[in-house]
Amino acid sequence: MTQIMDGKALSNKILNEIKEKTALLKTKPGLCVILVGDNPASRIYVKNKEKQAQDAGFNSTVYRLSENTDKNELLRLIDKLNNDNTVDGILLQLPLPKHLNPYDFLDKIDPKKDVDGFHPVNAGKIMLNENPYAVPCTPKGILTLLDEYKIQIEGANVVIIGRSNIVGKPLAQLLLNRNATVTVAHSKTKNLSEIAKQADILVSATGHPDMITKDMVKKGAVVIDVGIIRDENGRLRGDVDFNSIKETAGFITPVPGGVGPMTIASLIQNTYSLHILRNKL
Ligand code: GUN
Secondary structure (H helix, E strand, C coil): EEEEHHHHHHHHHHHHHHHHHHCCCCCEEEEEEEEECCCHHHHHHHHHHHHHHHHHCCEEEEEECCCCHHHHHHHHHHHHCCCCCCCCEEEEECCCCCCCHEEEEEEEHHHHHHHCCCCCHHHHHHHCCCCCCCCCHHHHHHHHHHHHCCCCCCCCCEEECCCCCCCHHHHHHHHCCCEEEEECCCCCCCCHHHHCCCEEEEEEEECCCECCHHHHHCCEEEEEECCCCCCCCEEEEECEEEHHHHHCCCCECCCCCCCCHHHHEEEEEEEHHHHHHHCCC
């Protein structure tokens, strides 16, 4: 029998814990999200982040900037937030419109307010197995979920499909730091099915619905589905063909209700921790 890994339930538990701890603080954690342009998926994600931060009792502000915002305007906003003592976490929602290069901005966010863990200082600390100020939210959520279900990470063969800076690369590094044996596969990988089938833990983060099928999954493997895309019928779809592998996998994350809510829970945890750290509480 395949066990479903309930990210929604675990996320609710984490969010409640943070809410209770926040109620005891003298000052509220502050999260600022910057959304540039009108990418429909980003708008939904940002609304959700705003709501969860409010529910946790944080000061939650979203800066919605127009599609044609110029580089200097965005840099000025980041500088203002870096210097605002009520702000603990700054999140620049990606992707940015084509005329803006994310790396012109991510390294301008104060590393101690870098709630996404994307600043080169934080990425470097993860690379060196040092404590970063914040760990990227989706990888952190996946690790929290694996730990909750007591999945053995040390010594496990992990295959990650997808090498993005947001998910694949930081997750690979974090799992390596936990002594897993990690393979990162991507669009140019040969013999993907054979490689995937070696995995004790298979993580797919491609955004291609149903690409992970039964022939790619070892019996009893843990399958983590990071993909989330809305199909032409308005249905949310992951990378994994859930019905085909559901008897093969030992554990599987559903879409929706798996990794997605864990990403938000991690963001709220990160904002809380940055507040504690900056205020030396
Ligand atoms: N776009 C998709 N996922 C993320 C994320 O975790 N952080 C940011 N900033 N943008 C994203």
